[in-house]
Amino acid sequence: MKQILGKIFLILFLTINSFAEVTASVNPPAVYKGDVVNFIISADGGNIDFPKIQEISGYPILGTSSSQSVNIINGNITKTVSKTYSFRPDKSITISPLSVSVDGKSYKTQELKVSVHKPTASQKGDPFVVEMKINKSEAFVGEAIDLSVSFKRKLDARVDKLQLSEPKLEDFWVKKVNKQTQSSEGDYIVETVHYQIFPQKSGEYQIPPIEAMIGIVQQGRRGGVFDDPFFSSFNQQLNWKKIYSNDLNIKVKALPNGLELYGKYQIQARVDKEKVYANKPVNLTIDIQGEGNIDDVKKFNLTIDNTIVYADEPKITSSLVGGVYKGDFSQKIAIIADRNFTIPSIELKYFDKETKKVKKVSTKPIDIEVIGGNKGIIKPSSVEVSPSQTIQAQTTPQTIIKTKVVKEDRYIKYLFLALGFILGALSVYSFNRFQTRTTQKESDMVKMIRKAKSDKALFEILLPYSKKDKIISNALNKLEANIYRGDTNKIDKEELMEVFEEVLI
Numbered sequence: 164m165k166q167i168l169g170k171i172f173l174i175l176f177l178t179i180n181s182f183a184e185v186t187a188s189v190n191p192p193a194v195y196k197g198d199v200v201n202f203i204i205s206a207d208g209g210n211i212d213f214p215k216i217q218e219i220s221g222y223p224i225l226g227t228s229s230s231q232s233v234n235i236i237n238g239n240i241t242k243t244v245s246k247t248y249s250f251r252p253d254k255s256i257t258i259s260p261l262s263v264s265v266d267g268k269s270y271k272t273q274e275l276k277v278s279v280h281k282p283t284a285s286q287k288g289d290p291f292v293v294e295m296k297i298n299k300s301e302a303f304v305g306e307a308i309d310l311s312v313s314f315k316r317k318l319d320a321r322v323d324k325l326q327l328s329e330p331k332l333e334d335f336w337v338k339k340v341n342k343q344t345q346s347s348e349g350d351y352i353v354e355t356v357h358y359q360i361f362p363q364k365s366g367e368y369q370i371p372p373i374e375a376m377i378g379i380v381q382q383g384r385r386g387g388v389f390d391d392p393f394f395s396s397f398n399q400q401l402n403w404k405k406i407y408s409n410d411l412n413i414k415v416k417a418l419p420n421g422l423e424l425y426g427k428y429q430i431q432a433r434v435d436k437e438k439v440y441a442n443k444p445v446n447l448t449i450d451i452q453g454e455g456n457i458d459d460v461k462k463f464n465l466t467i468d469n470t471i472v473y474a475d476e477p478k479i480t481s482s483l484v485g486g487v488y489k490g491d492f493s494q495k496i497a498i499i500a501d502r503n504f505t506i507p508s509i510e511l512k513y514f515d516k517e518t519k520k521v522k523k524v525s526t527k528p529i530d531i532e533v534i535g536g537n538k539g540i541i542k543p544s545s546v547e548v549s550p551s552q553t554i555q556a557q558t559t560p561q562t563i564i565k566t567k568v569v570k571e572d573r574y575i576k577y578l579f580l581a582l583g584f585i586l587g588a589l590s591v592y593s594f595n596r597f598q599t600r601t602t603q604k605e606s607d608m609v610k611m612i613r614k615a616k617s618d619k620a621l622f623e624i625l626l627p628y629s630k631k632d633k634i635i636s637n638a639l640n641k642l643e644a645n646i647y648r649g650d651t652n653k654i655d656k657e658e659l660m661e662v663f664e665e666v667l668i
Contacts, residue, residue: 186204222253309357314327434531469500
């Protein structure tokens with residue numbers, strides 16, 4: 164029995180080898196720009212080695228797939244293996260012959276051509292029409308442009324399923340408006356989707372055609388009971404038709420002075436207190452309201468001498484109101500100091516949409532009184548130690564002590580020796596007292612951490628020490644996420660207390 168099976172497999176293998184064949188094809192051979200083409204290589208044989216293809220005529224391979232089948236034709240058995248390479252050309256190309264190894268023998272595929280055509284826009288009078296419109300063909304960087312995409316169908320034209328592609332725009336920020344309108348236009352029913360687009364760079368751009376896939380159900384007929392609507396619903400097949408819209412051209416003008424904001428804005432700054440105890444936070448809120456590309460307002464990072472500044476990520480809300488894109492920007496900043504300080508004026512520059520000029524809005528400086536800290540404000544001087552590092556050193560008055568040089572005798576030497584001994588003893592005593600007080604102070608910090616009842620309370624306790632230890636900074640990041648983003652990070656208080664007991668003492 165084994166001998167018989169062996170002979171059968173040998174005959175099968177020889178039969179497969181004797182009918183080795185390699186073919187190549189493209190599906191489809193003609194496409195519109197942006198469509199995917201499948202390049203298919205098929206080979207008959209036992210051991211098939213396909214070429215490794217990363218790109219075709221400069222266009223990268225988007226994906227590959229394989230299939231296999233065994234066929235018996237007129238008593239001849241053949242094994243067929245096919246491999247498909249998908250790519251997206253944007254112009255007509257010729258695919259050169261490729262080598263395929265079948266059972267140790269090399270074969271060449273035939274040369275193939277792919278034709279790429281520019282999409283033809285649907286025309287008025289067709290059963291289906293897709294149309295794009297914009298409210299202006301010239302705009303500044305950041306200026307809102309209204310874009311509408313309309314699908315029109317004649318009253319007697321049937322549509323069972325519609326797939327309408329989204330606008331494909333580089334260097335534009337696209338915002339879909341939550342508004343879809345229906346109307347009639349002659350013998351057409353019109354459905355329109357609305358967008359607002361904001362150019363990010365200057366230049367001349369083309370909005371490529373929008374693609375619409377229209378599905379129409381074709382029902383098979385079997386007769387008898389299968390003509391019943393209940394059964395026919397399982398025998399439905401969609402036939403798809405593809406149509407395209409027109410394209411559009413837009414000229415985008417650059418804003419002066421490298422500005423990115425366009426529109427009309429107001430800015431305000433407020434604090435939760437103007438008097439605060441030393442090393443306790445003052446919470447500053449920056450609010451911006453306006454019309455235009457408010458989503459492009461950048462995060463504010465303040466630098467104030469002798470303070471620790473902790474800036475949250477801004478929150479931006481926006482919507483279309485009466486055809487105008489409006490929004491609100493809000494950012495919270497915590498500031499901690501041990502002496503009086505001033506929050507400086509905060510500025511926002513933009514290109515005014517009404518005057519067509521650069522405009523600046525700003526807040527007023529805010530003076531903060533710190534209770535229990537140093538009364539005066541000492542401005543630091545910068546001491547440069549390397550090209551990338553700067554140390555802030557406080558400038559303090561230098562005391563110049565003038566002494567008279569007198570002739571020394573041995574009695575004076577003994578006197579100074581005794582005074583030195585006494586001063587040394589006092590220094591040791593003072594140092595020990597200082598260490599005891601520091602330990603007590605840090606013990607108080609440990610008690611405060613243990614008694615903190617909320618994430619916000621613990622956040623305010625730790626904030627002055629944000630740069631002292633990595634464990635503290637990590638805890639502050641987790642607490643910020645809990646307070647402002649609703650996260651549920653667990654904070655290890657024991658680990659924090661160990662830092663204050665061992666590292667910071």
